[in-house]
Amino acid sequence: MAVTGAVMVIFLLAHMLGNVKIFFGRESFNAYAHGLRTLLEPMAPYRLLLTVLEIVLVVSVVAHMWAAISLARRARKARPVKYVAKKSQAGGYTTHIMRFGGVTIVLFVVWHLLDLTFGVVNPKGFDSTPADRMIAGFDASRWWVTLLYVVAVVMIGLHLRHGIWSAFQTLGLANRARYRALKAVAALVSAALVIGFLAPPLAITFGVIK
Amino acid sequence: MNLTLKVWRQSGPSDAGRMVTYRVEDVSPDMSFLEMLDVLNERLILEGDDPVAFDHDCREGICGMCGMVINGVAHGEQRATTTCQLHMRHFEDGATITIEPWRAAPFPVVKDLVVDRSAFDRVIQAGGFVSVPAGSAPDAHSIPVRKEDADDAFDAATCIGCGACVAACPNGSASLFTAAKITHLSLLPQGQPERLSRAKAMVDQMDAEGFGGCTNTGECTAVCPKGIPLDTIAQMNSDYLKANAK
Amino acid sequence: MNYVEGAPIRDTKAPAGPIEERWEKRKFGAKLVNPANKRKLNVIVVGTGLAGGSAAATLGELGYRVKSFCYQDTPRRAHSIAAQGGINAAKNYRGDGDSIYRLFYDTVKGGDFRARESNVYRLAQVSVNIIDQAVAQGVPFAREYGGLLDTRSFGGAQVSRTFYARGQTGQQLLLGAYQALERQIAAGTVEMFTRHEMLDLIVADGRARGVIVRDMVTGEIERHVADAVVLATGGYGNVFFLSTNAKGCNTTAIWRAHERGAYFANPCYTQIHPTCIPVSGEYQSKLTLMSESLRNDGRVWVPLRKGDGRAPGDIPEDERDYYLERIYPAFGNLVPRDIASRAAKNVCDEGRGVGPGGLGVYLDFRDAIGRLGRDAVEKKYGNLFEMYERITGENPYDVPMRIYPAVHYTMGGLWVDYDLQSTIPGLFVIGEANFSDHGANRLGASALMQGLADGYFVLPTTIGDYLAAGPFGEVDEEAVAAAEIKVRSRIDRLLAVNGTRTPDSFHRELGKLMWEYCGMERTEQSLRKALERIPELREEFWRDVKVSGTAEELNQVLEKAGRVADFFDLAELMCLDALVRTESCGGHFRAESQDADGEALRDDETFAHVSAWEYSPEGEPVLHKEPLEYEYVKMTQRSYK
Structure with a gap:
């Protein structure tokens, strides 16, 4: 979980930085999207690196989900009889956030791809520039899309707040002296991602970007 | 203090088990949790009932033998305290307390609150x-x-x-x-x-x-x-x- | 109850010669068992505390086939785990004048000249190996900044020879032994039986050949035979119902062995620990000890005036009586356990006790906090203070602790010779279960030392000498069957009574009786009273006890009833032993035998011996005396003034 999670965190950071380009105008954003596909050209053919990265990402997602499912199954097997009363002593939201949050995030990603990558549920459709799709997608008339997006991104933030320091713990890189720092880093990265991801759609919905 | 206990009773590993409700009266706040259960058990024995089986030994928090989930929390809500060191002064008069065994497949229930x-x-x-x-x-x-x-x-x-x-x-x-x-x-x-x-x-x-x-x-x-x-x-x-x- | 006097015990198998060479001599003299034969020799070890756990592990390492039994769910729970203070060893790492000889001397003197010199010297010699062994196992003893082991002075010792692991020394040492034991279980040399209780000893052709045990989960009665049996089943302090022992501690194993012919030595020697948390009510199920180390910095006092009901903080300095410092200016609050305990009882008897029922004295850290600062006190005693607060709901940083003496350790136990072998050939007894090397009073931090000395170093050598003649062949089937039938019929009898009182209620009553009549202070009158009451109560027990459930299941009431039944018989012998020993010595204080200052007065002329009691099924117990001779430490009256 830790390794695949780390891959995805790195992806999210890059993705978030790319998104912010929308603030520098449609051209800047479209150029970034095009740039992704022509990375390493002419050494490599069009979209080669991006495809490789996509494959790594898909493998990570699948492996991450597979690990999560097998952990959940092990947990269920380890406690066949449930408690009549059970009260968390450690904040307690972690498991729910990680498990149900994870499911929410998957559903969101499906929608997100249909919307902004393949344009299936986007008013501009697939034959449009990425910036067009983004701006049309978060149009004020489609406020509910933005709302959905906000909920999902916040969920990702919470997921990562536990996930990032948890990855350090799982990889054996944490210790008592580092806990505070690690938890702070996790919170900071999560917050940065949430802000970075929410800024463009909110700006669009509220008409800052047209 | 008077209390209502909801205790997990399971006669053996093959029994399905269930929660049973008991009333315990005249509990002193200075009693330990296990002493409160002793009081219940003394009564159950004399009534010809099966007393609640639970593991305990040193009763000073070091042997690790005791342990039950009290109101949904292992060893009860008092932090850094074993069940035997938990005292009744931390409970309200008239409270209802649920008591369950450790629940985990690798810790099968032997009887009542006793696990392996x-x-x-x-x-x-x-x-x-x-x-x-x-x-x-x-x-x-x-x-x-x-x-x-x-x-x-x-x-x-x-x-x-x-x-x-x-x-x-x-x-x-x-x-x-x-x-x-x-x-x-x-x-x-x-x-x-x-x-x-x-x-x-x-x-x-x-x-x-x-x-x-x-x-x-x-x-x-x-x-x-x-x-x-x-x-x-x-x-x-x-x-x-x-x-x-x- | 009467008794008859039997032949004295002349030979304890201790080698002659200079004391420092005796153990070496015995080791060299002990026959060796060749490695191929060890695999054919079976040893049963009952109990998994420091003594039993370390013995079973070590015998397994040596290649014997070992079966280990304990009544708990895992060997790691034995009550050695609760020892707080530390373990003595004559390492002299401090260069403060300690030596093997000094530890030997202190132990003989501390035991009030009722221990064997040869055994105690060996204990002091072996003590240094224990620390080495424990450290190599990874026991996390306290260390200094230089990385070397820290020590402290403890319980009346004037040198710093006590090694410790915060307030959990017993736990850490026991886990060391437990891990060694688990290692042997994994290696297949030791077979472990948890939740099994020994209910009888199998003696066939004059040798101990096995045990009858009850599987406490299924109720099945099992027979286990072997070439030798080792009992490491701890002390019998729970005869007082309230003690610092674990709830499960009992005398059944050693008492049944006693019934099979093992002599019981000095049963009346019980140690009352001065610093326990006082009883808070009728429901009290056990007493909790506060480490004696608290007396290093805490000051013990009671109000000067009788029945002074003021809160401790409101009592001005000149109306407090720091009675230990007053009576024993040289040792002050650090006088040995028996003296501190009795002094507390005396001031409470005068009506100056504090807390519920006036059964408590203050242990005050105000001055220590003032002198060292709260942080320093917290560093040293933090976990003990927390424990006190958890139990009493009072914060000892603000209010002085209340303490009262409680039964803590029993120096008596099955008689053993220098080889730790009882009067039944092939039955070895180690740790607190034997009558031990502590004489009439054990020094602080010496119990862990003795348990591990017996288990790691002494028994594994001496048992070889016995086993060298084995294997002893098939066990006589009749003897095994007879023992099993005895066990079964006793269980049936307990279940058949179906009376109106719980085993616990009898135990509580017996305990009160023992505490009152055979506790900290004993008189002829009180003991005679006890000897009259115990048989009556026992008779009532067998007529009116109520044991619910059946024998074929986990039945904690049945377990308890069996143990209480044995406590009755033991209690009687304890009182008899206390009655016969008209002197005061160590933990045994006869009010008739005290000096002008109220101090224990020994009678070396009459009582410089071990009282070893032989069981006789119908008639009266037989007293065998083992004379004690002191060649090295001159017998003197203890004085801590």
Whole structure:
């Protein structure tokens, strides 16, 4: 979980930085999207690196989900009889956030791809520039899309707040002296991602970007 | 104080078990939780009923034999306290208290609140020791140990093997127990020769016993009567990964 | 109850010659068992505390086939785990004048000249190996910044020879032994039986050949035979119901062995620990000890005035009586346990006790906090203070602790010779279960030392000498069957009574009786009273006890009833022994035998002997005296003034 999670965190950071380009105008954003596909050209053919990265990402997602499912199954097997009363002593939201949050995030990603990558549920459709799709997608008339997006991104933030320091713990890189720092880093990265991801759609919905 | 108890009764491993409600009256706030159960049991015996079976021995918080989930919390809500050291002054008069056994597949219920924790022994058997036969030891001062290391090792070594960590973990994981022993021995020079093989053997045994995996929820350390720190698990993971990389 | 006097015990098998060479001589003299034969020799070890756990592990390491039994769910729970203070060893790492000889001297003197010199010297010699062994196992003893082991002075010792692991020394040492034991279980040399209780000893052709045990989960009665049996089943302090022992501690194993012919030595020697948390009510199920180390910095006092009801903080300095410092200016608050306990009883008897029922004295840290600062006190005693607060709900940083003496340790036990062998050949007894090396009073931090000395170093050597003649062949089937039938019929009898009182209620009553008549202070009158009451109560027990459930299941009431039944028989012998020993010595204080200052007065002329009692099924117990001779330490009256 830790390794695949780390891959995805790195992806999210890059993705978030790319998104912010929308603030520098449609051209800047479209150029970034095009740039992704022509990375390493002419050494490599069009979209080669991006495809490789996509494959790594898909493998990570699948492996991450597979690990999560097998952990959940092990947990269920380890406690066949449930408690009549059970009260968390450690904040307690972690498991729910990680498990149900994870499911929410998957559903969101499906929608997100249909919307902004393949344009299936986007008013501009697939034959449009990425910036067009983004701006049309978060149009004020489609406020509910933005709302959905906000909920999902916040969920990702919470997921990562536990996930990032948890990855350090799982990889054996944490210790008592580092806990505070690690938890702070996790919170900071999560917050940065949430802000970075929410800024463009909110700006669009509220008409800052047209 | 007068209390209502909802207690898990299960006559044996094959019985399905159920919650049974009892009234206990005239409980003194200075009683320990187990003394309160003693009072109930004395009455049940005289009424010809089967008294509630529960494990206990030292009743001073160190043997690790007692343990029940009280109102949904392993050893009750009082922090860093075993069930035997929990006192009734922490409960309200008229309260209803639910009492359940540790619930985990590797800890099958023997009777009522008594569970079989022999899985822990097998985890220790897998490698939770330093291989040093009696009589073969060098002088104790031949190996100095940094005070900080000795103190940290002690913090981990203070585990009483009660199983509350497993009971509290939403995954039914035994990571804190296993990690405590691995960390104790990992931090000391005496534990170095077997360090990696120990971590691997113990973790593999823990998995083989059917405990769940760790998702770092921190529930274990929150209920641990000895406050075994969570970073023992990081230490275990580190040793385990190194052992597997070899 | 009467008794008859039997032949004295002349030979304890201790080698002659200079005391420092005796153990070496015995080791060399002991026959060796060749490694191939060890695999054919079976040893049963009952109990998994420091003594039993370390013995089973070590015998396994040596290659014997060992079966280990304990009544708990895992061997790691034995009550050695609760020892707080530390373990003595004559390492002299401090260079403060300690030596094997000094530890030997202190132990003989502390035991009030009722221990064997040869045994105590060996204990002091072996003590240094214990520390080495424990450190090599990874026991996290306290260390100094230089990385070397820290020590402290403890319980009346004037040298710093006590090694410790915060307030959990017993736990750490026991886990060391437990891990060694688990290692042998994994190696296949030791077979472990948890939740099994020994209910009888199998003696065939004059040798101990096995045990009858009850599987406490299924109720099945099992027979286990071997070439030798080792009992490491701890002390019998729970005869007082309230003690610092674990709830499960009992005398059944050693009492049944006694019934089979093992002599019981000095049963009246009980140690009352001065610093326990006082009783808070009728429901009290056990007492909790606060480490004696608290007396290093805490000051013990009571109000000067009788029945002074003021809160401790409101009592001005000149109206407090720091009675230990007053009576014993040289040792002050650090006088040995028996003296501190009796002094507390005396001030409470005068009506100056504090807390519920006036059964308590203050242990005050105000001055220590003032002198060292709260942080320093917290560092040293933090976990003990927390424990006190958890139990009493009072914060000892603000309010002085209340303490009262409680039964803590029994120096008496099955008689053993220098080889730790009882009067039944092939039955060895180690740790607190034997009558031990502590004489009439054990020094602080010496119990852990003795348990581990017996288990790691002494028994594994001496048992070889016995086993060298084995294997002893098939066990006489009749003897095994007879023992099993005895066990079964006793269980049936307990279940058949179906009376109106619980085993616990009888135990509580017996305990009160023992505490009152055979506790800290004993008189002829009180003991005669006890000897009259115990048989009556026992008779009532067998007529009116109520044991619910059946024998074929986990039945904690049945377990308890069996143990209480044995406590009755033991209690009677304890009182008889206390009655016969008209002197005061160590933990045994006869009010008739005290000096002008109220101090224990020994009678070396008459009582410089071990009282070893032989069981006789129908008639009266037979008293065998083992004379004690002191060649090295001159017998003197103890004085801590």
